[in-house]
Amino acid sequence: MDMKSRVLIVGGTGYIGKRVVKAIIALGHPTYVLFRPQVVSDIDKVQMLLSFKQLGAKLVEASLDDHERLVDVVKQVDVVISAVSGGVVRHQILEQLKLVEAIKEAGNIKRFLPSEFGMDPDVVEHALEPGNITFIDKKKVRRAIEAANIPYTYVSANMFAGFFAGSLAQLQDDVRMMPARDKVLIYGDGNVKGVYVDEDDVGIYIVKSIDDPRTLNKTMYIRPPKNILSQKEVVEIWERLSRLNLEKIYISEDELLNMEDKSYVEKMKRCHLYHFFIRGDLYNFEIGPNATEATKLYPEIKYTTMDSYMKRYV
Missing domain, CATH: 3.40.50.720 (NAD(P)-binding Rossmann-like Domain)
Known part of the structure; x- marks a missing residue:
């Protein structure tokens, strides 16, 4: 052995x-x-x-x-x-x-x-x-x-669920790390796909890759198929589980880009929101030949779906 x-x-x-x-x-x-x-x-x-x-x-x-x-x-x-x-x-x-x-x-x-x-x-x-x-x-x-x-192996784990699913991506101004129960900001039309991953699953995928010749000198993306979701789909999961109907406040690309930031940190967060939810930079490209995808390499890992993840907040 x-x-x-x-x-x-x-x-x-x-x-x-x-x-x-x-x-x-x-x-x-x-x-x-x-x-x-x-x-x-x-x-x-x-x-x-x-x-x-x-x-x-x-x-x-x-x-x-x-x-x-x-x-x-x-x-x-x-x-x-x-x-x-x-x-x-x-x-x-x-x-x-x-x-x-x-x-x-x-x-x-x-x-x-x-x-x-x-x-x-x-x-x-x-x-x-x-x-x-x-x-x-x-x-x-x-x-x-x-x-x-x-x-080397580079690992792209996309969006940590605790930050982006649990908060419904309400990460500017007053940061809230629990799902809203009244209203929610939706960036753009809310339909741009992103990838959400349970943090404990990230740890497992990372360690699985370290002795694997298939990940040597490659980028490994963690893209659980059931967790490739738009912001609106995550909000809908929360509404179904909580039996709430949130008020949706849509923030256009121009509004997001032209917001007045109270601090450098808020400006940094807004930049990332733009890339994730307007540009779709987490999922707007094909995985290339010098890269691989974790859930295909390790199908034995039963990853946490966002439907299951969000139940902890109910």
Whole structure:
């Protein structure tokens, strides 16, 4: 029986990182969780790290700024997964360039998965400012990985259900992470298709890919067929489950583009709403020859449909 790859995860206490840690452990891989020195003052993250340890993970303290220590840590494993924040509040994507240098020097890593997990930066054209910084930085990391000849898999997980289904995509102004019970903003005509994925499923698909030759040096898209839905279809699921009839307020493309933003963060969110729900950049392209689709690779995984996911809010 083949030995399971030893996996190091960076960013394991983050929103998607904690799901990846649990998936690594659940699928039987020796698990190493890197934590930065400053984390020890955050009680919630310390408790999370200790829970990982109780499940069998090895905790490894290292700073991305300490190159020698980082190389030593990387030499202990076979696969590195990064889940550092790429969000609008804590954008740490370029920090991964330090990780790329450590992996390059170590020379033993058979697969690196950088922090991606959203829209594929290489297929987005004419991205709006300042939202385009996410795509620009992710492409810089990709090109650095390729220039260093590091074996990789890029994972495009599209929209995390907790953010975009649970909120019905009401992510501007007063953020609401529970489905509305009275009225909802609909972007454009509401019929543009997107892809919604349960965060725990994302973790499983990511870990399934790390030893799979079919995903080597490719982009893996996670596109569960039943979760390819328009914003209106997600709202309809919620209305059916909750037995509510929401007032729909339609926001045209021009209105969305010309909204007055109260902050830089709101402007970033609006850019992403435009790409997801007006342009349809999650699903307006065919998967190319240097890419693959997770649910076809791993049909044994019973992914969570949005109909099932939304029941938790009723």
